[in-house]
Amino acid sequence: MTGGHTLRGTMVPHHRPWPRQVLDRYDQPALPAFLAASDAELFDLWADAGVVHAALRDPASGAFAVASVPCPKGRFASIAAVRPGAIRLERAIRDLFGYEPVGSADARPWLDHGRWPQAAPLGGEPGGERMEQASETPDGPPPYPFLPVEGDGLHQIPVGPVHAGIIEPGHFRFHASGETVVRLEARLGYVHRGIEGLLAGTDLARAARLIGRVSGDSTVAYAYAFARAAEAATGTEPPPRAVWLRALMAEMERLANHLGDIGAICNDAAFALMHAHTGILRERMLQAAEAAFGHRLMMDRIVPGGTAGDLDAAGIQAIRDAAAEIGKRFPGLVRLYDQTASLQDRTVSTGIVRPDYVALYAAGGFVGRASGRSFDARRDAPYPPYDRLRFDVPVRRDGDVNARVWIRIREVEQSLQLIEQILAGLPRGQHRTELGPSSGEGVGLVEGFRGDVMVWLRIGADQRVERCRPRDPSWFQWPLLETAIEGNIVADFPLCNKSFNCSYAGHDL
Amino acid sequence: MRRLLWQALRRPVTLPRPAASESALAELAESVDLAAKRRLGRSLSIRQVDAGSCNGCELEIHALNNAVYDLERYGVRFVASPRHADVLLVTGPVTTAMREALERTWTATPEPKWVVAAGDCAAGGGLFADSYAVAGGVADVVPVDLHIGGCPPTPTQLLRGLLALLEATPDNVRTRK
Numbered sequence: 001m002t003g004g005h006t007l008r009g010t011m012v013p014h015h016r017p018w019p020r021q022v023l024d025r026y027d028q029p030a031l032p033a034f035l036a037a038s039d040a041e042l043f044d045l046w047a048d049a050g051v052v053h054a055a056l057r058d059p060a061s062g063a064f065a066v067a068s069v070p071c072p073k074g075r076f077a078s079i080a081a082v083r084p085g086a087i088r089l090e091r092a093i094r095d096l097f098g099y100e101p102v103g104s105a106d107a108r109p110w111l112d113h114g115r116w117p118q119a120a121p122l123g124g125e126p127g128g129e130r131m132e133q134a135s136e137t138p139d140g141p142p143p144y145p146f147l148p149v150e151g152d153g154l155h156q157i158p159v160g161p162v163h164a165g166i167i168e169p170g171h172f173r174f175h176a177s178g179e180t181v182v183r184l185e186a187r188l189g190y191v192h193r194g195i196e197g198l199l200a201g202t203d204l205a206r207a208a209r210l211i212g213r214v215s216g217d218s219t220v221a222y223a224y225a226f227a228r229a230a231e232a233a234t235g236t237e238p239p240p241r242a243v244w245l246r247a248l249m250a251e252m253e254r255l256a257n258h259l260g261d262i263g264a265i266c267n268d269a270a271f272a273l274m275h276a277h278t279g280i281l282r283e284r285m286l287q288a289a290e291a292a293f294g295h296r297l298m299m300d301r302i303v304p305g306g307t308a309g310d311l312d313a314a315g316i317q318a319i320r321d322a323a324a325e326i327g328k329r330f331p332g333l334v335r336l337y338d339q340t341a342s343l344q345d346r347t348v349s350t351g352i353v354r355p356d357y358v359a360l361y362a363a364g365g366f367v368g369r370a371s372g373r374s375f376d377a378r379r380d381a382p383y384p385p386y387d388r389l390r391f392d393v394p395v396r397r398d399g400d401v402n403a404r405v406w407i408r409i410r411e412v413e414q415s416l417q418l419i420e421q422i423l424a425g426l427p428r429g430q431h432r433t434e435l436g437p438s439s440g441e442g443v444g445l446v447e448g449f450r451g452d453v454m455v456w457l458r459i460g461a462d463q464r465v466e467r468c469r470p471r472d473p474s475w476f477q478w479p480l481l482e483t484a485i486e487g488n489i490v491a492d493f494p495l496c497n498k499s500f501n502c503s504y505a506g507h508d509l
Numbered sequence: 510m511r512r513l514l515w516q517a518l519r520r521p522v523t524l525p526r527p528a529a530s531e532s533a534l535a536e537l538a539e540s541v542d543l544a545a546k547r548r549l550g551r552s553l554s555i556r557q558v559d560a561g562s563c564n565g566c567e568l569e570i571h572a573l574n575n576a577v578y579d580l581e582r583y584g585v586r587f588v589a590s591p592r593h594a595d596v597l598l599v600t601g602p603v604t605t606a607m608r609e610a611l612e613r614t615w616t617a618t619p620e621p622k623w624v625v626a627a628g629d630c631a632a633g634g635g636l637f638a639d640s641y642a643v644a645g646g647v648a649d650v651v652p653v654d655l656h657i658g659g660c661p662p663t664p665t666q667l668l669r670g671l672l673a674l675l676e677a678t679p680d681n682v683r684t685r686k
Contacts, residue, residue, distance in 0.1 A: 115605040121641045140609075161610050164589035166570050169607055182660045190606045191561050194640035208638055214567025216661065260571075279575035280522055287573070296663060297565055505563045 007034050009322035011446055014440035016232040020066035022051070023495045029077045036082040041362035043080070043445075044454055044471040046090040047097040049121070052076045053469075055443070055454065057362070062380055066443070066456075070097050074123075079494065085361040085476045096196065099485040111189040111508065114141035122197055131208045135340055136461070149175040149183050157490065161190045168504035172493075179489040187481075191508040199468040204230055204304050204435070207465045211455065212299050214222040214470050215506030219259040220246075220253040221448030222455070222470060228383065229457040229468075231303035232442030242306035243384050248444065249289075249298045249424045251415040252319070255326070256285040257449040258408040261501050265405055266337065274465035275411040277333055281326045288322035291315055306432030316423055323419050326412075334409055347402040351484040351496035356399055361476045365451025366407040367500055371399035377447040389421050400501040402468075411449075437463070450503060472506030525577045526672075527665055530582075533655055534675035540654040541677045542621070549660060551573035553675060556594035556618065560611045561637075562601030565661040566628040570598065572664040585671055591617040597624045602634040602643045603650045605646065615651040623654040627667060632656050651678065 007030055009021035023030055031054060034040070042066070043055035051070045069076050075389055078101035080087040090101035091110035093104040098120030112119070154175055161169035169190040199207050211226040212219045224246050231238055263278030286296040291302050292315030299309050308401075337343060347457045355372035364375055378386040394410035396403040410429075446457045451473025460464040481500045485493055537630035557570055573580040574587070588594050591614045603611055615624070626647035627637045633646040648654050 027621075115608070116639065116641050122567075161607065162558055162591075162614050166567055166587060168559050168562075168564055168567065169610065190610070191559070191601070191604060192606060192638045192642050193602060193604055194642035195637075198637065198640055206583055213563040213565070213636060213660075216563035219563075219565065219566055248621075260568075276576055279572075280577060282577055283572060283577045290663075297568065297661070299565065299660065476661040503564065 007031070009067070012068070012342075012441070013231075013355060014438075015066065016201050016235070016440065016442050018064040018443055019054075019064055020068060020441065022068045022070065023272060025420075031067060032077050032079045032082055035079055041424075042079070042083045042085055043362065044456070044469070044475075045093070046456070046469040046471070047084050047093040047099055048354065048458075048467050052093060052099060053456070054079070055103055055456070056469075057129075057381075061444065064443075064445075074098055075100045075102050077101075078105070079137075080105045085363075085479070088479070092151050094120075096120065096122045101351055104226045106223060108145065111192045113139070113144075120178065121194065122200075129458065144187060146173045146185050146187075147183065150378050151177070151182070152172075153177055154182060158496055159164045170504050174490060174493070177277075177337055177488055179437075180185035180490070181488055181490055181493070184485045186478060186482060186494070188478065188504060191505045191509050194467060195509045199465050202465050204459070204463065206463065207468060208303055209300055211468070211470055212508065215472060215503040216299075217257055218253070218298065218300060218448040218453060218472075218503065218506065219297050221250045221446055221450075221453045223300070224250055225446045225453045225455040226457070226468075226470070227302050227306075228444030229442040229447065229455040230435060230444075232439050232444065233440040233457055233459045234442070235437045236305060236433065238306050239433055241429045242387075242431045242433075243311075244426050245307045245311055245431060246302050247385050247389070248311075248319070248426075249293065249301060249418065250448075251418045251422070252285055253298065254287055254449040255323075255415045255419070256289070257283050258412045259285065259326070261498070262333075262405060262408050262412075264501075265347070265401065265495065265498045266343060268498050269450045271343045271344050274333060274336060277329070277336075280334075281329060284322045284325055286317040291318035303432070306430070308432075310431045311426075315443065316426075319419065320423060327416050330412060330416075337405065337409070341420075342403065346492070346495060347405060347499075348400060350401045350492050350500060351488060353399040353484045355399065355506070357483055358399070361480060363451070363476045363480055364447075364473045365477065366404050366411070367477045367480060368451065369393065369395050370403035370407045372397040375452070377445050377452040383446065385422070389418055391418055403494055404499040405450075417462045435463075439463070448507075450474065451477065470506075470509070472503050472509075474502040474504075474507040477502045477506060511557070517534070519676050522576050523582070524665075525575055526583075527669050528678050529673040530666075530669035531673075533657065533670045534677050536655055537677040538674060541674075551563060551675060552586075553596055554586055554588045554594050555598050555671075556588055556591045556614065557598045558614050559612055560599050560601045560607045560631075560650075561604035561643065562628060562630060566600035566631075569639075569661045569667060570600070570627070573667055578590045578668060580668065580671075582670065583675065585675065591615075592619065595620065595622060595625070597669075598627055599647045599651075599653075600627050600631055600672040602637040602640075602645060603645060605642055605644050605653050608644045608650055611647075611650055613679045623666065625655045625657060625670065626653045627656055627657045627659075627662055627670075629658055629660045632658065635660070 009023040021505040095112035259282040263275035266274035358371040
């Protein structure tokens with residue numbers, strides 16, 4: 001892949017659009033060695049029957065590939081030492097499949113809280129009852145050892161899983177010296193619904209509905225990525241109109257979420273007026289989505305083979321009107337943000353994420369782009385119709401809360417322009433086609449509002465899902481939140497957290 | 510510029526009040542206690558608990574607070590602690606990892622209290638009902654007084670259900686029937 005370093009293995013047929021190769025068995029430690037010597041980015045790491053797959057990207061050429069590592073006796077060589085973004089992915093593989101990452105940096109469970117009826121539920125071992133010592137004791141589930149912090153005058157602040165606001169569940173353990181955060185450690189997995197288990201063996205229609213509920217705020221992005229994966233696996237070409245309608249929904253979703261986030265960040269800095277204004281604009285976009293597509297969040301509207309419904313003239317007008325209103329009102333809000341000193345005082349230089357961390361974790365979305373990593377799947381892993389649309393990918397290097405707000409502001413402006421272009425260029429014709437009957441493996445990578453959403457899929461001969469893996473961008477963003485808060489005061493955590501807006505449900509699956 | 514921003518809000522954006530949901534009133538007929546209503550008057554404090562949702566329900570619950578739905582005009586507000594709450598508004602299929610947290614939140618809520626299960630998942634687990642990681646619907650873990658359906662329920666659907674809770678006394682439920 002990268003000059004001088006190669007991975008030897010057997011190419012797998014019918015894996016689209018990226019190549020996949022199974023590494024030679026004796027070559028097993030080749031993957032960590034390869035990664036140590038190259039700057040290949042890790043896009044996902046997930047398990048399958050008897051094998052672990054790694055999705056990789058060469059940043060120099062932009063080429064993607066999947067490397068599959070056989071797991072003899074349920075063991076594989078850990079890559080977390082060279083790609084720290086893999087730490088939690090490897091812990092999740094151990095929890096779900098029981099495969100042991102040899103040389104792993106962290107032996108603790110991650111998604112498994114010791115409350116499932118069986119250990120390694122996807123491991124496929126018949127009668128895989130949870131072992132006695134790991135199961136729930138009369139005193140409750142096994143304790144979870146947080147990373148130790150030592151020093152004078154340190155205190156712990158446990159927060160969650162039930163929080164003070166309307167927010168998803170997760171646990172945050174702060175170690176603070178006075179008001180200053182010395183270490184934050186997140187514990188997630190509370191919203192684990194076992195989606196990968198539910199997907200296996202199901203038909204594509206039900207799988208699409210499940211995928212659309214991995215993370216509700218990104219339901220369009222997930223359905224989009226799944227549809228592209230299913231079409232790649234079966235060699236199906238969706239009709240041009242469907243392709244453009246999908247991009248339209250994706251931009252509407254991005255717009256609504258960014259508007260909500262910009263206001264919510266300001267609200268956490270005690271500036272509620274911005275929240276009131278952006279709340280109205282967000283609502284306008286959701287109402288337009290309902291008028292145009294029959295659902296405010298556009299859930300279940302993208303399906304393998306196209307879109308569930310068409311868009312009529314009234315729907316187009318509703319979207320045009322909402323976009324025009326946002327386009328008229330938004331510049332005033334941007335000035336308000338830029339010129340309110342009390343707000344800037346909270347956001348500038350707060351919660352800085354270092355550019356080298358973002359590069360090391362291959363963090364996507366506004367978290368990556370606010371800290372210098374210029375990756376946007378719409379441009380860098382291009383898919384139609386974005387290869388025919390004009391847009392900029394904003395990038396900053398300051399990496400603070402303010403930078404993440406500005407990336408969102410610029411993306412709102414870009415999405416408004418994209419919506420205009422899409423409505424102007426929307427092709428005529430059918431909006432859905434039948435999927436081809438063939439089986440195979442496919443990948444879909446799309447840019448959601450939060451970052452790149454990836455779905456890997458294997459379809460069997462009976463047109464059922466054999467294995468499906470949805471990957472949320474939050475996997476590579478959550479760990480960076482822990483670095484961003486370090487040295488900040490506890491009271492700035494909500495601001496830092498909101499500026500990341502990582503997904504709990506998408507990560508926990 | 511500031512004046513310009515205020516002008517944007519001068520035109521009312523708030524939707525008119527929807528009617529209370531009839532089906533919700535019917536479901537509440539058995540669970541609302543008249544004495545409790547007298548003590549609470551016409552206000553409700555809500556603690557929201559995400560017990561495993563995809564976050565879709567939370568987005569729409571958030572929207573209740575925007576200027577368009579403006580939930581607080583009805584005397585209904587979201588509070589930060591179950592200790593301050595009359596109502597637990599619970600979303601999601603209850604995951605096995607959230608079961609204890611939900612039970613504890615329910616125990617921490619003072620009587621009289623109601624539980625509203627919002628969204629199709631909360632009603633019985635939805636698409637996730639068969640998972641090893643899901644304990645079931647909200648009613649499988651704590652007693653539920655009212656279900657609000659939808660995936661996710663729209664702000665209007667949520668509002669109609671919550672208004673039913675405000676208006677439901679045994680008397681008026683009977684007269685409406």
